[in-house]
Every structure is written in structure tokens, then in C-alpha cells.
Amino acid sequence: MKVIIQVPCFNEEKTLPLVFEKMPKSIPGVDILEYQIIDDGSTDKTVEVAKKLGVHHIISRPWQGLGRSFHDGVNNALSLGADIVVNTDGDNQYPSERIADLVQPIIRREADIVIGDRQTQTIEHFSPLKKKLQKIGSSIVNVAANTQIPDAASGFRAYSRHSLLQLNTITRFSYCMETIIQAGNKQLAIQSIPIKTNRKTRESRLFKNMWEHIGKSSMAIIRAYIMYRPYVIFASLSLFFAVLGIIPFLRYVYFALQHEQGAHLQSLLLGSVLLIASFLSMMLGVLADLTRTNRILIENSLEHLKEIRFDKK
Numbered sequence: 001m002k003v004i005i006q007v008p009c010f011n012e013e014k015t016l017p018l019v020f021e022k023m024p025k026s027i028p029g030v031d032i033l034e035y036q037i038i039d040d041g042s043t044d045k046t047v048e049v050a051k052k053l054g055v056h057h058i059i060s061r062p063w064q065g066l067g068r069s070f071h072d073g074v075n076n077a078l079s080l081g082a083d084i085v086v087n088t089d090g091d092n093q094y095p096s097e098r099i100a101d102l103v104q105p106i107i108r109r110e111a112d113i114v115i116g117d118r119q120t121q122t123i124e125h126f127s128p129l130k131k132k133l134q135k136i137g138s139s140i141v142n143v144a145a146n147t148q149i150p151d152a153a154s155g156f157r158a159y160s161r162h163s164l165l166q167l168n169t170i171t172r173f174s175y176c177m178e179t180i181i182q183a184g185n186k187q188l189a190i191q192s193i194p195i196k197t198n199r200k201t202r203e204s205r206l207f208k209n210m211w212e213h214i215g216k217s218s219m220a221i222i223r224a225y226i227m228y229r230p231y232v233i234f235a236s237l238s239l240f241f242a243v244l245g246i247i248p249f250l251r252y253v254y255f256a257l258q259h260e261q262g263a264h265l266q267s268l269l270l271g272s273v274l275l276i277a278s279f280l281s282m283m284l285g286v287l288a289d290l291t292r293t294n295r296i297l298i299e300n301s302l303e304h305l306k307e308i309r310f311d312k313k
């Protein structure tokens with residue numbers, strides 16, 4: 001059993017030593033334990049610091065964003081033969097000493113993905129609004145994924161090789177939510193373990209403020225629904241337009257039956273436009289559903305391709 005712990009880094013020279021302070025040196029049930037960082041064009045001494053800390057694998061290249069870094073890290077770990085890949089952050093937000101617990105459900109073959117639940121409702125430096133939003137965000141993701149994960153935005157995770165061969169992240173930003181929604185839809189087993197986060201070392205680099213976070217997360221969630229549950233979006237839209245359209249339409253019919261021919265044409269026009277919009281929404285839903293089917297087929301062959309590419313022999 002080989003575990004690779006990876007840390008995506010963007011200028012983390014100050015906090016990386018803290019992350020490695022309590023990093024496990026061995027884990028029960030694990031034969032080989034290695035560390036990896038993905039340096040995303042850091043302009044500080046992140047790479048030198050990582051080398052000093054004994055990081056085995058260092059991927060260093062110009063900036064490409066966190067989503068891409070995660071993707072590259074995973075591919076490298078798979079090609080190195082990792083059975084489990086753990087992801088944690090370079091700002092020491094997550095408790096490195098809990099990594100041994102994080103991987104246990106996968107070693108016991110009870111889970112494919114294990115997520116550290118930060119118990120956001122108890123974090124002191126989170127405002128009440130942020131706590132509420134975290135909760136709402138997680139529940140929307142859970143509905144889309146058909147899962148019950150308390151903390152969908154947590155980046156402290158362990159993934160089995162089996163799950164990584166099946167996951168394909170596309171958006172650069174939201175791979176945290178995307179992986180859950182994909183995993184849920186592929187019926188991979190996801191577990192959570194409660195963790196306590198460390199003290200905040202700095203502000204988030206991913207979002208300048210909470211509104212940016214909300215905007216980007218909402219976009220990611222809507223996109224995920226269109227991709228995985230297209231009928232939820234398009235059938236609702238269609239129903240919305242149908243209800244709005246049927247009222248003026250019936251109004252026209254009613255007056256037409258009263259022999260007021262030629263009157264209330266505006267109602268007929270408005271009703272017709274809305275009913276056409278309803279029909280088009282339904283048709284978009286059908287197209288999105290066909291695309292989804294296609295995606296499933298492509299993902300199946302991608303999984304097969306990855307199995308060959310990362311063959312462990």
C-alpha cells in the first residue's frame with residue numbers, strides 16, 4: 001500500500017514547514033509513504049523549503065491555477081503507483097496529524113473518498129453568515145451528488161486509486177465540489193471524519209472576499225446541475241414558463257369563447273411566447289440529457305485509458 005500526500009503550493013515558504021511539522025512519518029497499514037508538492041509558479045522559496053523538508057516529489061512550473069495543479073498532482077501520483085492520494089493545503093489550515101485517520105476507511109476498503117469535516121459551525125473566525133453559507137452550499141452539493149457530506153468545500157481529503165481513475169475534473173476553480181458531485185453520481189463511497197482546523201495563518205488566496213466565493217461557487221453548482229441533473233434545471237424552467245404562459249393564453253381563449261373575437265390579442269401573443277419558451281426549455285433539457293449520456297460513455301473510455309496509462313503491473 002503506497003500513499004502519496006500532496007500539497008498544492010502557491011508561495012507557501014512561510015507555512016509549509018508548519019504543515020510538515022506534524023506530518024506522519026508512517027501510517028499503520030501503509031508500506032510506502034511519500035510527499036509531493038505542486039508548486040504553481042511560486043515566486044518565493046517554496047521549492048527550496050520543500051526540498052529541505054524532505055519532500056520526495058516536486059512538480060514545479062509556471063502558474064496554472066489550483067484545479068490544474070490538483071489534476072497534475074494526481075496524475076503524477078498515479079504514475080508513481082500511489083494507492084491513495086491525500087490532499088492538504090499549504091497554509092496549514094488542516095491538521096496534518098490526522099492524515100493517518102483520513103486514510104483508514106480507504107485501507108479498510110470502506111470508502112473511496114474520505115473528507116475531513118472542518119465542523120464549520122464551530123470555527124471561531126468564520127462569521128455567522130459564512131457558516132450559514134457553508135451549510136447551504138454543502139446541502140446544494142449533496143442534493144446534486146445524492147450524498148450526505150457535512151463539509152463539501154473541505155480540501156482535506158484522501159482519494160483511493162480506484163476513485164481517481166474515475167474522476168475527471170474540468171473546471172479550474174471548483175474541483176472540490178466537482179469531485180463530490182462526480183463521485184456521488186458514480187456511486188463511489190464517500191465518508192467524512194470530523195477534524196479540527198488549525199489557527200488561521202493568512203487570508204484565503206483563492207477568493208478576495210466572500211462575495212467572490214459565493215459567485216464562483218454558485219456558478220460551479222449551476223454548472224454541475226446542468227451537467228449531472230439537467231432535468232432539474234430545464235424542467236423547472238419549462239414548468240415556470242408554462243405556468244406563466246398558460247394564464248394569458250387561457251384569458252384569450254376565455255374571451256374568444258365569449259365571442260370577443262380580435263380582442264385581447266396581447267394575451268395571445270404573450271401566452272404564445274411564454275409557451276414556446278417552455279417548450280424550448282424542455283428541448284434544451286433533452287439535449288443536455290443526451291450530452292450527459294455521451295459524457296458517461298467518454299468517461300468510461302477515459303477510465304479505461306487511465307488504467308492502461310497508469311498500469312501498476
Ligand SMILES: Nc1nc2c(ncn2[C@@H]2O[C@H](COP(=O)(O)OP(=O)(O)O)[C@@H](O)[C@H]2O)c(=O)[nH]1
Pocket residue numbers: 007008009010011012038039040064065066069088089090091093155203204205206207
Ligand atoms: N497551485 C495553486 N495553488 C494555490 C493557488 N492559490 C492557492 N493555492 C493553494 O491552495 C491551497 C488553499 O489555498 P488558500 O489560499 O488557503 O484558500 P482557502 O482554501 O480559501 O483557504 C493552499 O495550499 C494554497 O497554496 C493557485 O493559484 N495555484
Ligand SMILES: [Mg+2]
Pocket residue numbers: 089091093203204
Ligand atoms: Mg486556507
